[in-house]
Amino acid sequence: MMIEKIANLIKEATGEEEVKVMIPEQNKFGHYSTNLAFVIAKYQEIPVVAVAKEIREKILRKAPKNFFERIDIAANGFLNFFLSKETLEEEINKILCLKNRYGYSDKGKGQVIIIDYSSPNVAKPLTIGHFRSTIIGQALVNLFKFQGYKVIGDNHLGDWGAQFGALLVAFKKWKNEKELKENLVGHLVSLYVRFHKEAENNEKLLDEAKEETKKLQEGNKENRKLWKLFITESLKEFNKTYKRLGIKFSLTLGESFYQPMLNQVVKEALEKKVAVYNEGAVKIFFQEKELIPPMVIQKSDDSFLYTTTDLAAIKYRVSRWHLNKILYVVANEQTLHFNQVFRAAEMLGYAPKNILVHIKFGMLLGEEGKKMSTRKGEFIKLEEVLNKAVEKAGQINKEAAEKVGIGAIKYYDLSHYRESDIVFDWDRMLDLKGNSGPYLQYTYSRLKSILKKALVLPFFQNSNNFFSRKIDISLASSEAEKNIIRQLIYFPDAVAYAAETYSPNHLADYLYKLANCINVFYEKESVLNAENKIKENRLSLVSASSQVLKTGLDLLGIKVVEKM
């Protein structure tokens, strides 16, 4: 990673602790820059430019020979680093030789991180509401693996809890044999919706649901049997969609897995005086100044809640693995819940608060900008969204439709900053032009097409393996080529930054910029019609570019397309 390398170099050369190295917006400001001179000038009260000059001397003395071409000092005091031809060549050659390992870092070596994502509820469909957690979660799994971490992706399935009471009541009262056979999960969903509709006018139903939940939790045979059926059938459905989306979990420990541990959690909480009995229930109260409302961990009918399960899960995970972090990829709305749980986990001594991170993301709003609710049946099935996307992509190209359609909606999500809300908009989501998934895939396939054609040219018939041939920067003299090279070497920086900030959109942004440079190059400079030496060199650049594009898209979980 170049940013880190340069930052370390500056640290060693100057003895400064805090050094910030940035990627400047414009080429004329070099490949990298730092504002260090401002910082020092401030506490030493020396003119900025004088400080900058001094820093430059120190760095140049320390830097390896031929590492920088030069270091400029801008009028305002920025130090602008221009990498030398040798450094750039070495970096591009790394891409050609490391291939899909380029950008990999062992930064996270020896560290374990659990990512809790997707987590749908059994007996409900995967909806557009699960999309963000699933897609962002998987991207984070990929990113952290690529940073050398041991990553455990856990699908914390909602396979327990009060929704089963409602479901059991509805199932026993209204089930329809025919529909059951044809589409079990679909039938469960409509039963669930019907239950909530009818419960609005009939409070007795809610009591019945409570009763069924209790029976299930106490081990009632019939309820258990139905419950298991619901789970296996739902998982089958989920897995179909996960497969299409390229989602892979290391574990699927649902909420039910933690049930045997819940009693103990409550007992401990009471013993440690973290929790108290209050109005018949067991609650954890927080300090007044924390402004967190109390959290119930056991109801007055003795049953448990998801707060209890989450606490048990933390306890279990920490004892089973030597954990550095648990990331919860869950919507913004649950902020209070996680504040409570994290704080409680700390009070109970289960985990220090700083290893628990809520990776929140904005809501996917309905077209009127309002929240969509599953209970009222206002949901859009994920499967339906995927189909529509694939259908649209298929209008242009049938063969690549699946990859392109799904790539489009994935990119739509991942290119947005995680925490902002997204308005659900078919047109925009399925947009195949501009800053979109298909744009990146298209760019990739253009490069692939060049490489394929090069192979059959007589000139290359007997030249062995030109794809891995080294690049000669002095032959890549056009503006377009320089821009690609510049962009390529930022790849490891972009990956690291996206992981650090838990924000895949930074990687998406990087890839878009890279693709844009590539397309400009494609437009302006011909590869196959260039003079032999230049052609060879450009082919190496094309090869390196396609490699980085592919690695980046892989990390986002977007499949590349060879031809479209």
Next chain:
RNA sequence: GUCCCCAUAGUUCAAUGGACAGAACGACUCCCUUCUAAGGAGUAGAUCGAGGUUCGACUCCUCGUGGGGAUACCA
């Protein structure tokens, strides 16, 4: 009421406290006898308001305005 999040071109979104605030869509112009026009080049267009901190603020702080969310013995 309390707490949390958000506010950037007509629209949808970017922008680790840095150098002229980037794109895309839409609008208007151009470019297919040259490796894929799902592309490229160009024009018009934006930081909610008022203070403050800073050499420097879309970014941090305070107040206000306008949206959304959470405040369940559901998950």
